[in-house]
Amino acid sequence: MVATNPYLSVNAVNLSTYLRNVDPSGIGEVEQKDATVASSTGVKRVEAGLEGWSIKATFKQVFGAGYVHETLRAAHKTIVAIEFRFDGAAVGATNPKVTGNALVLYKPKLGQVGEFLEAEVELIGDGAYTWATS
């Protein structure tokens, strides 16, 4: 499956239309705890510790109420609801969604004159996230 139409909503505002790139690789990070004990096997043993999760995204910049800048500006440094899907189609068995609450870090980008205006956001998970198919 090629990701052509990912979905990301921040604080219940669907910003997918402006998504340039989304990096969900921070979902599913777990601390590995060394649980090695004396054993004749001669190998280490690890167990899963606490999970942390994050999503990074880049948007084309759009100003005005309900658009990228206003949504992220208002949510900056606060914890809001997040929903991510690999595809914008309806949630289902072949299109699961990730939901949770995350701390929003907004990083607007102007850059050089003549380049596109962009906006970056880093969403740092606060507590549990959920994979769901409905």
Place this chain on the structure above:
Amino acid sequence: MSVFTAGLLYLGKYGLHVYAQGIEPPVEDVDVKRYATLDPSHAGFRRAAAGLGQGRASWDMLVDFDATSESTYKSHDIVRAAWKTSDVPVSVVVGSGAEGDPAWFFRALTAGYKPNGPVGDLLAAKVDVVSSQGPVVYGSALQIGTKTSGGNGTGLNLGAIATGKSLHAALHVTACAGGTLTVTVQSDDNAGFTSATARASFAGVTAAGFEWIETAGPITDTYWRALWTLTGGSATFAVCMGIR
């Protein structure tokens, strides 16, 4: 998608947009605290909280010197004058400075000036500023331009100010001669400003300068505009406001 074709950059009482080639806007870097508690509702997961924020901005600009006149500042002199000085307002406006154009502004320490000039190239420099107090404010340009008489903006619906939030307003006067300029930020509960209230009153100025005002909420009015008076001559200024 919008291409960045025009913007305004102010450092204290100077406009640097005629020199700036690109800007990293005032971003607030946040020290994220990850933590975990015994709370069963978050069992197995780390939580997150926002720690201290630090605003920063940087821009690439053409370097120009003026060795002959103290009063005709060029980019080198402007940055050197602000060098190592705290609490100088920096404002970045996207667009040509129309009322309502997005603006980022904060009070800054000019902490980096790195000229670079390989033989054969335009002399350029990278300037770094960091917030010296207060937040980075994501707001709007209220009024930017040269005036020869008093007036007011048409007004913007920027929303009310909740308890715990404040109105932040930055004034950059890049030129003022022949009279006294007084700028006020007003609010009202209607777009016609029939019952306007002054919320940030900048001191009258007779020369170039800058000022920053914070007014604590709550303020229930949702419409905001700039009003200015000028007793004579002409003045060029930029005033931005935001709620944070």
